[in-house]
Amino acid sequence: MSAAVRALEKAGAGFGDVRTEDRTAFVVRVANDQIQSVNEVHRRGWGVRAFLDGAWGYVSGTSARTGDAVQAARKAVAIARAGAAAGVPTSKLRKMPSTTITLEPKVRIEPRDVSGEDKVEAAMQVCRAQRRDEVANTNASYSDSDWRFELANTWGARLQWREVRIRMAGQAVAGEGDRREAAYDFRDGTAGWELVKALDLAEFGRGVAKEAVEMLTAAKPPAGLMTVVTDPGVSGLLAHEVMGHASEGDEIVKKRSFLTDQVGKKVGSPMVSMYDDGTYPAAHGSIPFDAEGTPAHKTTVIDRGIYRGFLHSLETCGVLKARPTGNGRAQDFGRRVWVRMTNTYFGAGRDKKDEIVEETKSGVLTRKWISGMEDPVGGSFQAVTQSGFRIQKGEVGERVRGMTLTGNALSILKSVDRVSKEIALDGGSCGKGEEDYVPVAAGGPYMRCKIVVGGG
Amino acid sequence: MDGLDLAPDAVRRARSEGADAVEAYAIAFTSRSVYIEDDVPKVAEDRSETGLGVRAAKAKRVAFSATTLASPSDVRSAVAAAMAGLKRIPEDPDFSGLPTEAGKGEVSGAWDALTAAMEVAGLLDVATTFTHAVTEAKATSVPKAIFRVQDYAFRIANSNDVLANGNGPRRFRLRGFQMFYTSLRRPEAYLCNRLEISVWYGKPSASARF
Numbered sequence: 241m242s243a244a245v246r247a248l249e250k251a252g253a254g255f256g257d258v259r260t261e262d263r264t265a266f267v268v269r270v271a272n273d274q275i276q277s278v279n280e281v282h283r284r285g286w287g288v289r290a291f292l293d294g295a296w297g298y299v300s301g302t303s304a305r306t307g308d309a310v311q312a313a314r315k316a317v318a319i320a321r322a323g324a325a326a327g328v329p330t331s332k333l334r335k336m337p338s339t340t341i342t343l344e345p346k347v348r349i350e351p352r353d354v355s356g357e358d359k360v361e362a363a364m365q366v367c368r369a370q371r372r373d374e375v376a377n378t379n380a381s382y383s384d385s386d387w388r389f390e391l392a393n394t395w396g397a398r399l400q401w402r403e404v405r406i407r408m409a410g411q412a413v414a415g416e417g418d419r420r421e422a423a424y425d426f427r428d429g430t431a432g433w434e435l436v437k438a439l440d441l442a443e444f445g446r447g448v449a450k451e452a453v454e455m456l457t458a459a460k461p462p463a464g465l466m467t468v469v470t471d472p473g474v475s476g477l478l479a480h481e482v483m484g485h486a487s488e489g490d491e492i493v494k495k496r497s498f499l500t501d502q503v504g505k506k507v508g509s510p511m512v513s514m515y516d517d518g519t520y521p522a523a524h525g526s527i528p529f530d531a532e533g534t535p536a537h538k539t540t541v542i543d544r545g546i547y548r549g550f551l552h553s554l555e556t557c558g559v560l561k562a563r564p565t566g567n568g569r570a571q572d573f574g575r576r577v578w579v580r581m582t583n584t585y586f587g588a589g590r591d592k593k594d595e596i597v598e599e600t601k602s603g604v605l606t607r608k609w610i611s612g613m614e615d616p617v618g619g620s621f622q623a624v625t626q627s628g629f630r631i632q633k634g635e636v637g638e639r640v641r642g643m644t645l646t647g648n649a650l651s652i653l654k655s656v657d658r659v660s661k662e663i664a665l666d667g668g669s670c671g672k673g674e675e676d677y678v679p680v681a682a683g684g685p686y687m688r689c690k691i692v693v694g695g696g
Numbered sequence: 697m698d699g700l701d702l703a704p705d706a707v708r709r710a711r712s713e714g715a716d717a718v719e720a721y722a723i724a725f726t727s728r729s730v731y732i733e734d735d736v737p738k739v740a741e742d743r744s745e746t747g748l749g750v751r752a753a754k755a756k757r758v759a760f761s762a763t764t765l766a767s768p769s770d771v772r773s774a775v776a777a778a779m780a781g782l783k784r785i786p787e788d789p790d791f792s793g794l795p796t797e798a799g800k801g802e803v804s805g806a807w808d809a810l811t812a813a814m815e816v817a818g819l820l821d822v823a824t825t826f827t828h829a830v831t832e833a834k835a836t837s838v839p840k841a842i843f844r845v846q847d848y849a850f851r852i853a854n855s856n857d858v859l860a861n862g863n864g865p866r867r868f869r870l871r872g873f874q875m876f877y878t879s880l881r882r883p884e885a886y887l888c889n890r891l892e893i894s895v896w897y898g899k900p901s902a903s904a905r906f
Binding site for chain 2: 274275277278279280281282283284285294295296297298299300301302303304315318319320322323326327328329356357360494574576674
């Protein structure tokens with residue numbers, strides 16, 4: 241690794257880094273009490289980047305031959321030089337101090353120390369617990385991953401770290417006549433087997449089935465512009481898909497984000513604050529360092545309704561003369577770095593969820609999201625919920641089917657008038673570029689606001 | 697080490713460890729890309745990977761593992777993972793064994809040696825020529841595009857003595873906006889005649905092949 245860094249320097253790179261990764265994953269899928277698949281995947285390789293006069297050269301490989309990474313370093317510089325010669329405007333990176341750090345994750349029970357049989361049995365328990373007469377299909381999945389990173393760069397950084405993630409999920413499909421309704425639930429995070437051990441797996445599975453069955457008799461949701469109390473999942477969708485993607489520095493540099501000129505301006509009610517926080521304890525998107533070796537950071541995106549700023553890679557914070565935020569992330573050693581979110585969420589408020597409902601005469605309470613659309617250019621919010629509940633005279637009423645929520649994100653945020661103390665984050669994967677996925681989380685509190693509701 | 701040569705080794709090893717039937721799929725992959733951002737080649741990359749997938753069966757139980765392939769020890773660990781999986785997997789009633797020699801076929805015309813020889817420098821030339829042609833028109837630009845050449849060479853070996861080799865299609869891919877379409881009529885279109893091209897208009901709502 242050091243030889244490759246020296247080769248980058250010798251070949252004339254303005255900046256360069258070398259990252260090695262060793263990734264293992266164990267994935268179990270079960271359906272209707274039958275194991276569908278048990279896969280173990282191991283992926284190991286290295287990536288070299290060179291930056292020269294505004295252009296990047298990337299070379300990556302899986303070879304373990306001595307000297308290949310050194311040769312790759314020279315090639316990366318040559319590629320970057322050719323790109324620069326083709327007219328790429330010069331830009332500067334934000335230089336980071338040189339550090340030598342080794343970090344181990346806070347994992348109490350290493351997934352690698354748990355037998356495959358126990359992992360399969362855990363997924364089977366979740367699946368079996370979903371059995372009910374009304375349930376047509378039961379599903380569960382378990383996965384864990386253990387990623388080891390080493391990074392060295394031409395500024396003198398020498399970093400080593402590990403990321404361990406785990407996830408348990410269940411999905412039940414209930415049926416009655418021609419009607420089918422699906423419900424899901426999951427638990428995940430940067431944690432070890434202790435996350436699964438702390439779960440009542442049978443209760444978890446029964447809960448998924450119960451929700452699917454209840455949705456069979458759910459009513460059609462009301463339609464129109466109305467008071468909506470978003471649950472943490474839907475709040476997180478708004479944070480991630482619209483405000484988060486639009487805050488990614490590369491979109492700002494290209495002036496393609498609707499938030500480009502919004503720093504210092506009011507974008508929400510004073511109750512609205514939003515963060516991207518790679519240091520959030522045990523959340524799915526938590527990272528010690530990003531793929532460029534920048535330490536994870538808690539970035540305030542919105543502070544009491546005022547838009548504060550963007551998420552950055554080394555290059556975007558160099559171009560925009562901003563502070564590094566640790567958001568330069570890559571799917572793996574073979575993929576390029578983009579500006580990506582980590583854990584993105586709205587901050588907690590002062591109310592209890594129940595108080596918010598009690599003070600709502602009429603509206604809907606959302607219950608989990610199924611899908612959402614990103615719109616960093618236009619700032620529109622569009623989401624589909626799994627289900628919801630009517631709120632009438634301060635009480636949670638009948639369950640309603642999945643709803644479509646639409647509106648202008650800033651109009652929605654400016655209409656927020658109640659924010660709960662309780663917050664929660666959902667883990668998942670976020671795609672950008674072609675199919676570059678990184679683990680993230682999104683969430684927030686229960687927020688009362690005005691949104692156009694449709695569908696059902 | 698030619699990683700593809702390790703496929704038969706994986707088959708022999710899994711058989712010796714008790715598998716009734718084994719299939720090993722080794723693949724060597726290269727990908728060269730140029731990313732155009734706002735009319736300039738902002739990022740260029742050269743990727744190469746070698747990988748191995750092992751499918752082991754005992755009676756009607758079938759297990760799978762996969763690994764990147766850098767040394768013979770990776771073969772050992774991939775086989776060990778697949779064999780361990782066999783102990784956990786229930787029977788698959790639909791499993792009817794692995795392919796035999798009789799099932800082998802040939803695909804021709806899917807691989808182009810000239811394209812396979814293209815390095816990143818060549819791709820940069822194509823990308824910049826193309827982008828200049830688009831931007832000459834003044835009213836058009838290339839906000840985002842990817843020029844990519846990929847190659848797959850693979851070897852499949854199984855316990856029925858099947859040994860198959862192949863090359864996957866080299867693909868020349870453009871991704872961007874509608875203004876590409878008109879520029880294809882310009883002199884650099886000779887490339888299009890030789891290479892498979894897919895063009896997406898913004899979101900992949902439409903495509904065209906030339």
